[in-house]
Amino acid sequence: MSETEVTTAPRPLLLTDGRPAARAWSLDPALKHLNHGSFGAVPLVAQERQELLRVEMERSPVVWFPALPQRIAATRVQLAAFLHVTADGLALVPNASAGASVVYAALSRRRGGEIVVTDHGYGAVTMGAERLARRWGGRVRTARVPLDADEDQAYEAVVAEIGQATDLVVVDQITSATARRMPVERIGAEARRRGIPVLVDGAHAPGLLAAPLADATYDFWVGNLHKWGCAPRGTAALVARGPLRDRLHPLIDSWGAADPYPDRFDQQGTIDATAYLAAPTALDFVDRTWGWPTARRYMNDMADYGAHVIGTAFAELTGTDCRVDVGLPVPGMRLVRLPEGLAPSRVEADALRDRVARELGVEAAFTSFGGTGYLRLSAHVYNTSADYEYFAEECVPALGEWARTAHEQHRAP
Incomplete structure (x- = not known):
């Protein structure tokens, strides 16, 4: 429940021309659409923008693809501004799970190969952590956080699972199944004090939170722009900082592999990147309207x-x-x-x-x-x-x- 329950129907929002x-x-x-959070919904203006980009791509692919990295880099500047981060820390990936997979592929075992997750974690991201732990010869430790746990209780439950063998902490900023927040700021600060990398799964945060990374302590953060931001699917941000970010590489090597992070993510062969390029149109539509x-x-x-x-x-x-x-x-x-x-x-x-x-x-x-x-x-x-x-x-x-x-x-x- 929220702190103040709304029992009166809110007045519906209208477009600038008065239509619903x-x-x-x-x-x-x-159909009644009560589940925006799972897959998002793309406004018509963003669909139309993406279709125009696809037409441009198909009319002159030999012109399109060599110029694409520069266009993606320019788009990253716009999306970084929306998230209130710097563009040199943001790479574009298809979804939050893909961003988590990039992180898992980059890390190596330094201690005991243990990864701490919570029982609220998104299934695909948790399964990726389990696969990494097996590769390390370690294990996953699951923090049990009651649904009604307050900030102190949630923090203590996660930190209790962190030990000398911990090599990575994975925690949701907003949980998918249980629609609650985790105190990623405090958890991240404690993990950093112990020298342990932190991956924050912020899949639901862009658009839902005004500045989701403002107070978070993290090494890696992933968030979907195609959920609350209404960008074309799949468009997500991987934000990294600190020395570990130089280890991050796209899951598929391409001619940009030798470029520094995040530029190497801008060149991905013949991938259809029109969703990335149309994402600012969706964000701007909500903002202008x-x-x-x-x-x-x-x-x-x-x-x-x-x-x-x-x-x-x-x-x-x-x-x-x-x-x-x-x-x-x-x-x-x-x-x-x-x-x-x-x-x-x-x-x-x-x-x-x-x-x-x-x-x-x-x-x-x-x-x-x-x-x-x-x-x-x-x-x-x-x-x-x-x-x-x-x-x-x-x-x-x-x-x-x-x-x-x-x-x-x-x-x-």
Whole structure:
């Protein structure tokens, strides 16, 4: 829950010509889109910009590709300004997981080969850490952080797993499955004091946080611009500082391999880099139309309202409080507890996501943590109160029936 629950529907955002904000996207109006956080949504102006770039690429590929590194370098300057970092520390990668893989490929064992992660970590990034630990002949140590843990508790849980054998700490800035913040500033500072590299997974941070790297202590940070920033997929930033950044290389070697970091990431053969080049168009569109501070406030208020409306509907249906006490809530994302029996595991949560889209016409995120299923709301500027009211009226009763059926099937001999 947020500190101040929004129980009144926020006034919807409009385009400069008075049309609803959703008209700036190509999202299917026959569906309700309540899951911006998983894959983002690209505004039409950015889609059109990318298509123009693709036309240019295909009309003269021999001109396009030799000039591409310079264009990507210029784009990095714009994206670095959005993130409030310097361009000489930022490389572009397809997604946050790819950025994490770059880091894993660059590091070597120095101590005991142990890597510290948390039980809130994103699956692909954690699996990469496990593979690295096996290669090192070490192991992964998992910090168990309660969902309702406050800053001190979360910090202490992670630091308790750091020891003499630790070679890397991997921690989410904003957790994907549980929509909470981790105290990466304090964790990073303590790891640095001990001389241990830190990788911050900031996949959800760009656009959702005003300056996600401002106070963070890190060696490596990765964040997706195609989520809250609405850039074409996949566009992500890998930001590195300190002497270890010179070890970072693209996962695929190309003619830029001998260049310094981050320039060597600008030349990647025949990769379609139009998503990178069109990313500033998406960021600028939100900024010009509403301004990012206004957009962030709206997303937060809308997520709050959605959690209130849907949580109230579930409570009336089940007779139990479905609100979730998240220790360090983040803007724009909320959890609502599902009825018992729904989404107790990641696989079942994904199956529920697919069924809800197929049968109820709603794109929603369902997650699981500690054997409990949650609806994860992640709002953007195109969402309105009607989206969440529809879910409360049409989907909550169906989910309640599905939960009862699942419970009866579980009890059957």
